[in-house]
Amino acid sequence: MAPEILRSDAVGTRVLLVTGPSGAGRSTAINALEDLGFEVIDNLPLSLLPRLLDGPMTGALALGLDVRNRDFSSSALISAIDTLAHRMGHAVQVLYLEADDDTLIRRYSETRRHHPLAPAGPPLTGIAAEKDLLAPVRVRADVLVDTSDMSPHDLRAEVERLFAPGQGKLLGVSIQSFSYKRGLPRGLDMVFDCRFLRNPHWDPDLRDHDGRNVAVDAYVAQDPRFDDFLTRIKGLVDLVLPAHKDEGRAHLAIGFGCTGGQHRSVVMAERLAASLAQDGWPVSKRHREMERRDPTRGGEERGHSA
Template identity: 75%
Template sequence: MTSQVPQSVQSPPAIVLVTGPSGAGRSTAINALEDLGYEVIDNLPLSLLPRLLEGPPINRPLALGLDVRNRDFGTNALIEAIDQLAARPDRDAQVLYLDADEEELVRRYSETRRRHPLAPAGTPLAGIARERELLGPVRARADVLIDTTGLSPHDLRAEVDRWFAPGDGRPLGVTIHSFSYKRGLPRGMDIVIDCRFLRNPHWDESLRQLDGRDASVADYVTADPRYDPFFERVKSLVDLLLPAHKDEGKSHLSIGFGCTGGQHRSVAVTEQLASALAHDGWHVSKRHREMERRDALGSKGHQV
């Protein structure tokens, strides 16, 4: 007998916006989604997206490939499209962002001898830098970020399958974010927890220029007498909520941890919870917004 999810808890059809810098694996991801049963539309002009969604109902999952080569691409237009999709109750919308480090992207362009779409008469490096600047705000909005550096096409397809396989084969994806309250809450958070009550490594001169991924910073944060009871309660809450959200047909849950600058405490807590949930068998992605922003800007400074 085939079991079915009751109509009352069926999740709406998925729509996945697939984007990222040229050469990061977007075409491979799109093909993998098509093989999973998604209806795929690649390079759809953004101006046609409302017409597509307001047209006849599409009762199967939908994947849309979008990048800077789209005819009317614009960062603000794409962010607006993401906001509109997130507000629709009839679609389970997610943004899949494929990325790779600069050296890997240059290597891929060198191997294929292709010209970069943003630098047709220049070097691939110039085009890559321009494209990353354009896509930075979109990357920050991604629900699922896959770094394809070092991944073969087979590896990338397997990663896409793990995140987006429909039905019983699709796990609940969990993304855990660290962020700075100075820069506001990340969009799309389901749960937000404030870490500013924990003691701040910023006031230790030897730790100030490090971040929560460093063992010495993590040790400093976890040595706060309030840390263990705090983390135990957070973990117990998440252990309760994740199976419940999965049973309700939810495909993705975003959890945010904030501190003053998004560098020390929130990063350390994000790292520990991500590790604990991965150990429990959940499919986890972690995002450090301020670290990513700093890296994107090429800044050598840190936020408090």
Template identity: 65%
Template sequence: MTQSGLAQLVLVTGPSGAGRSTAINTLEDLGFEAIDNLPLRLVPRLLEGPGPDRPLALGIDARNRDFSASGLVTLIDDLAGRQGLDLSVLYLDCRSDVLLRRYSETRRRHPLAPAESTEAGVARELDLLAKVRERADTLLDTSDMNVHELRAEIERGFAPDQGGRLAVTVCSFSYKRGLPRSNDMVFDCRFLKNPYWEPALRPLDGRHPEVDAYIATDPRRAPFFDRVLDLVRLLLPAYAEEGKSHLSIAFGCTGGQHRSVALAQSLAKALAEDGQQVSIRHRELEGRTKDET
């Protein structure tokens, strides 16, 4: 049960290979009663009678015996209007190229294309789940996450002991590798002075004091950061009041090594000093390459 007395239900879905099993196992470790691959027709019957004593997590995807996207959308809409139930839809998203790589590594056949190519199965499932994705309350793109990072994201968003607090993740990324799809707010800092063009700073990253000091010499840095911080401080209470459990904020630059990292570090530090529950993630540094910044 949630603090409001409502029965808590998390529906976990997304394309095969995106990490649904990891998410279900993590929620079970957090105290949820977890059930995977429950037929859709049995979900309403499961919720009949008194509410469960602990939060419930249900794993549903295209491998369910009676699965249909329209059926799942209808179920979500029906449950969203049910009194006494706090419903959250967790959708684990993933790029098609990463799904293909994961299937190649496991050498498994795709459940929607047992006699066809994996590419056909992945494309078919992503198209099938498009309407379900639109119903997501929490959208996590696992393309660049390992198992441990995914577990950490689930824990931040759904740990029962959070007491309703809004968890904030601040991320840095490279525009050369594409915009993160699972972030709520994205700020482009490519207009700032680029430490890459300073030979002594090039091998360092935005966590280094010298890099941060160099970026701070740009007269636009301070007013830009101050306005971002003011905006975030304005919005956090509103998101918390709305019942949002997790907010992702991202800074992007050319290569995700210097400017975006420095700004992400500064914002995370400021929010932590405000007493916010903050985690930080540097996408490009986690799998660091020699790409230019």
């Protein structure tokens, strides 16, 4: 179930600005939003935005913005956000899509397109310049989505989860597990280190399974610090989720990391996701390292869903 992205007391038109580096998936996100009923306009010059919103509007509006816009600049976009929200009374949110450099280079190679900021040079030059240009906008984003490991289908599903209308007004929570060896996922709001917990890697019968396996879950849960660790995290999350919701946040990302991203972090992510889903929060799960493994591996799962 996806959360309502804007405050219930918002006035004016609902405006979603979609931006991010070229190649990060903006077109896919825009198309998904159009299918959800948004009125979509791509690459509208920022100078025309106030005039557009002065006219009659029948529903939510999604605007695709990037460096190809005729008068694009970070300062102009931030100024437009402030003007729309504070002076004109519109309910404005910014969806920022990003991906790591290797992914963006691969996508440009696959499409054989030139980067708009480096039409005659290597894509990496344009990618670096664009990310630097967009850095102030990224800081202002309300929802940050890293598409590095996402297919177009995955991104559409994430956009639908976040922005589908009529799905309630709760803040959406995504919970991820990851390996510290591969670095922290981008866009996490809270991160918990699970590397002190009992490690199933050292049990030959459990090593090849993951934290969704009932035996692995039980093994990690036997650590004498496990229950207190999970209880304290759940208490902290229970405290901050309503506060973030009251502040108008649309999404909160929580990460659990361990050495390999296969056992302890997965157990913690599964446990917290199940608990929050039981409490009624819209929850999505993502096990980053599991996506790189054979999906048929991992053994018997505990059977709950979030």
